[in-house]
Structure formats: C-alpha cells, structure tokens
Amino acid sequence: MGLFDFVKEIGQKLFNQDAEAAEKIKGHIEANNPGIAGLGIDFKDGVVSLTGQASSPDAMEKAVLMAGNVKGVTDVNIDGLRAPEVTEKVEYYIIKKGDTLSAIAKQFYGKANDYPKIFEANREVIKDANLIYPGQKIRIPLG
Secondary structure: OOEEEOOOOOOEOOOOOHHHHHHHHHHHHHHHOOOEEEEEEEEEOOEEEEEEEEOOHHHHHHHHHHHHOEOOOOEEEEEEEEOOOOOOOEEEEEOOOOOOHHHHHHHHHOOHHHHHHHHHHOOOOOOOOOOOOOOOEEEEEOO
C-alpha cells in the first residue's frame, strides 16, 4: 500500500507553516472521526505519514483522503497505519474541471442518480455535493 499521491496546490488550507501542519491535519481528521485509534501524524516536505489503528478499511481510506486533500500535501504514507483487510473494491478518482458527482456516478455506475453513493463514501472530504473542485481525490466504492 504505502504511498498515495495528491496535488500540492489543491485542497483545503489548514496551515500556514510546516511546523504546524501535523497538528492541524490531525485535528482535521479527528474532528471528522473516521475511526482511527491512536492517530499519529508526521509532516515533512509535503509528505504526511499516518500511524494508528483503523477500525475498517473505509476508515483508513477516509483518513488518507482527508490528509491528502489538504493544500500543501503531496503524498500520504500509510506504512504505520494498520487496518483490517479490504473487502470492498474501491477506485480512486481525481476530479476534473466540469465534473459533477452525477456525471461521475453515471461514468462508474451507469446512473447519474447514484451520486449519493459517492457523496456518502466521501462525506469527510466533500461537505456539499455541489462543491467539488478539480484536483480533489475521492473514493468510488465499486462493490
């Protein structure tokens, strides 16, 4: 698993200086509580390293996306994050200019009205189904 890449200039701005990045990103993840016990965060040169125990594969994936969709983050390393084995197939998608959740749902599921599946799977990184942005990485549950 290891390393997930993200776009550094895209995402929610949480910190102004690298020295405060780990604390701010940890607070951001804990505030949305995806299910990580003993969450630890390290930040160096744009790379966030996560440690702890995820209660589920979904919790791990959500923590990765929450950390990665922060402005200034280029990669998320999960070598120190333990999680149960993945049972659901998930694909990651990078939002492009002009995308809507309905269009993405049509592409992956064949029906635009299935967009709530995508919204629910990404509730921690998408607060409003109408407010997504190019470069944002989301998860698409396929199973």
